[in-house]
Structure formats: structure tokens, C-alpha cells
Amino acid sequence: MKILLAVDGSAYSKKMLAYLSTHETFFSPKNDYTVFTVQPALPPRARAAVGKEIVNKYYAEECEKVLAPISKFLLRHGIDAKSTWKIGHAGTCIAKMAEEDEFDLVVMGSHGHGALANLVMGSVATQVLANCKVPVLLVR
Secondary structure, three states, X not given: OEEEEEOOOOHHHHHHHHHHHOOOOOOOOOOEEEEEEEEOOOXXXXXXXXXXXXXXXXXXXXXXXXXXXXXXXXXXXXXXXEEEEEEOOHHHHHHHHHHHOOOOEEEEEOOOOOHHHHHXXXXXXXXXXXXXXXXXXXXX
């Protein structure tokens, strides 16, 4: 099974990994894993003020802060996952990645906001569910 692990470095991502590690169907070296994170784009004026090289370095460092501990966790469990990142809107990027790379399943943690909070703030999980044609497993 080809599984996309959508992570943001939060406690919810850690909770998702804890859940996966107790379910052999989803957590096995037989599966092909990609750990994926999305960083929001910096405002255009900020990017212009500091320059492309500094912005790219910033994005790479921020993504590595998210991806490194998760990759380390997976390696401790015998899983050598690929990791990648994008810049943009998380919900859209996750759904697009899942479809373009033909994943069988997207797994992600959910903050578990109620309906009112989702209306006011929006939710990455809600946007992934709305836009993704690949099955999504949300862990709360």
C-alpha cells in the first residue's frame, strides 16, 4: 500500500504516528510511505525584501524541523520513508499530492475543531476531505 503521511509537526501529527504504530495494517515495512508537509507561503513583500536564497533556506529549515523527527521515529520502527514538502495552502497541496502520485491512502492528524470553529477558521482536514479523491484516515 502506498501511504501519504501528511504532517505539520504538531502534537496531532505525533498522535497520528502513535495510532499508526499500533495498527499493523497501516504500519508495516511492506508499505511505501511518504512523509509530506506544507509550509504557508511568506507574503510577497517579505520574500522580495530578503531575497530568494534566504526565503528558500528558510522554507527548507522549517520543513526539516517538521520532517526530521518523524523520519527518525519511522526509522526506529524499521520504516525508511521518503519525505518531501511544498509551499502553499496545506489542504490543496495534500489533496493534489495524493492524487498526482497515486497514493492509496492519506493519513493525517486532526485538531478536532467543532463545526463552528471550522466555519470561522477553516480546517486543513476538511479541505483535504473535500478535495481528495483518495481515501483519507483522520486521527483525532
